[in-house]
């Protein structure tokens with residue numbers, strides 16, 4: 001059975017970009033392949049953070065993922081720092097990663113431009129990501145579009161390591177992305193991708209009141225100034241969220257109402273809020289139940305980590321042997 005791996009940072013709330021770009025696919029894919037899903041806390045500590053808050057966020061991320069449908073009987077869910085081999089393999093991969101490739105990464109350039117001082121962890125982030133995936137010899141990675149370039153780099157790393165240490169038969173597979181139709185969700189500002197670090201998100205676990213409070217002022221078609229101006233659905237972020245959450249006949253109706261100025265943006269947002277509630281309220285209810293049963297969350301994470309430690313130590317035994325480190 002093929003093995004798939006994916007990770008998410010516990011650096012803030014699980015938002016609908018994460019949900020539509022990755023987590024929904026995680027749920028759909030479990031059972032079709034051996035699925036390994038990771039809460040990547042070593043990635044989250046690259047940006048400034050409060051230790052007490054990280055503990056809470058790791059837990060809330062586990063609650064959110066289980067509530068969204070990750071099933072511990074069909075997938076291994078665990079916290080990255082519970083499997084120490086991630087950083088061991090990352091160090092090894094650092095030794096075969098060209099610095100120029102790291103400096104070319106778009107996410108690095110964007111984040112470095114915003115940072116006062118740039119830490120080595122930010123530059124080396126994709127190397128740890130390659131290690132996360134390859135520790136389990138996973139070849140398919142359900143992610144959003146923002147991760148495509150990082151996965152390309154992981155293939156560069158794999159080719160170089162294989163050429164040096166496993167020339168007769170490739171030990172590591174070359175990981176490929178698995179994208180959803182909603183691979184890039186824009187933030188409510190309509191300017192940048194929805195991201196935990198940008199403050200432009202709708203939380204997957206937000207209440208209907210919170211969803212409405214965020215949707216109401218959200219950016220729409222920038223050229224639609226008055227209610228009587230016909231809009232262009234394709235350039236409107238709200239329309240794209242409709243495509244993700246509303247049934248096809250509603251999406252069609254929305255497009256017609258927008259382009260004929262039949263509806264104002266608020267009418268359109270009200271319908272979107274209802275569609276989002278239909279999909280998200282059951283997840284929110286499951287999350288509330290899980291918070292009342294902390295042992296269920298602990299058990300899921302502990303069994304996932306135990307399984308992943310066993311797989312990781314098998315990989316590392318072969319890696320050390322091939323590199324003369326045994």
Ligand code: ADP
Pocket residue numbers: 007008009010011017018019020021022023142143144145146147182183184185186187193194195196197
């Ligand atoms: P964030 O950028 O919010 O910190 P992560 O880096 O933890 O998110 O990414 C977790 C997963 O969610 C990745 O697979 C990523 O590609 C996906 N993802 C993040 N933001 C978006 C978005 N705006 N649209 C689609 N997918 C996204």
